Amino acid sequence: MLESFEATGRPLLVVCTFYKGEIHPSKEFLTHKRWVAVDNVTREGVGEVKKKLLELRHFLQPEPGILDGLVRENDFVLLVVPIDLAAPKGRLILPQVETIRELLDRDCGVMVVKERELKMFYDRLGMKPSLVITDSQVFHKVASDIPPDQPLTSFSILMARKKGDLIPFIQSLPRFRNMQSGSRILILEMCSHHRQPDDIGTVKIPRLFGQMIEPTVTFDWKKQLVHPEELTSYDGVIMCGGCMVSRRQYENTMDLIQSQGKPLLNYGLFFAWVNGLLPRAIEMFPEVYEVYQQLETVSF
Numbered sequence: 001m002l003e004s005f006e007a008t009g010r011p012l013l014v015v016c017t018f019y020k021g022e023i024h025p026s027k028e029f030l031t032h033k034r035w036v037a038v039d040n041v042t043r044e045g046v047g048e049v050k051k052k053l054l055e056l057r058h059f060l061q062p063e064p065g066i067l068d069g070l071v072r073e074n075d076f077v078l079l080v081v082p083i084d085l086a087a088p089k090g091r092l093i094l095p096q097v098e099t100i101r102e103l104l105d106r107d108c109g110v111m112v113v114k115e116r117e118l119k120m121f122y123d124r125l126g127m128k129p130s131l132v133i134t135d136s137q138v139f140h141k142v143a144s145d146i147p148p149d150q151p152l153t154s155f156s157i158l159m160a161r162k163k164g165d166l167i168p169f170i171q172s173l174p175r176f177r178n179m180q181s182g183s184r185i186l187i188l189e190m191c192s193h194h195r196q197p198d199d200i201g202t203v204k205i206p207r208l209f210g211q212m213i214e215p216t217v218t219f220d221w222k223k224q225l226v227h228p229e230e231l232t233s234y235d236g237v238i239m240c241g242g243c244m245v246s247r248r249q250y251e252n253t254m255d256l257i258q259s260q261g262k263p264l265l266n267y268g269l270f271f272a273w274v275n276g277l278l279p280r281a282i283e284m285f286p287e288v289y290e291v292y293q294q295l296e297t298v299s300f
């Protein structure tokens, strides 16, 4: 475990708890690492743990904002939020709340509508929104209800950009497009949540994949990947937006998948792709758009 942890390049601090003046011989190897001992009864050593944690603070990477580089003060942004069976009762989900809060922090205007009312409100607007952000599942309807030159992306794409890097997903598209008969795909949903009858990860993505790409592909589901060997029998991985995990966790998972030479895709990009909305949904990220333009044809 230590070896695989150190291979990630992350700093390590070993805390030997229940310390009573000596380290058990079976744990002596730990003292070759950066370590500190704590007596759980007297709390001796706790101060030292805090001091050593502070020494590691320069390893912290602040997560970028969900809208970094996309909006400016006084921009007006329209959000499309379906309230379907999957929507939690009485509240919005984290990527939606985070986006609204960040827009307010950036002194932008924000309007939230459901997909059914979108066209009516959009046509009444006196100004063109700087950006429309939608839930991936209604991409198709939203795109058909607004003008083709209206910048449009999804919460899930923004979240994947915040947590990781969109380019490896885009570079993987040709391999998903050419997925062979009988291939196996792993779907990574990085938290537990209540599954609905028409669940995205277990129902919608497999169904769309079968309809649009290859009907004989089979799917498995996991919450996390720990060892590279877990990927041996898979031909590709589709990751959720990762809203409940840190950027470091999301990036480490992407690195692990790439280290095994497997193609990877993200929920938001998958929905944009199969709905014919690539490259439109990534036009606002020039470096990602450029990579897409260099790909062989991956559209349907």
Ligand code: SF4
Pocket (backbone or CB within 6 Å): 189, 190, 191, 192, 193, 240, 241, 242, 243, 244, 245
């Ligand atoms: S972490 Fe993934 S599965 Fe969990 S709510 Fe966020 S996007 Fe969905």
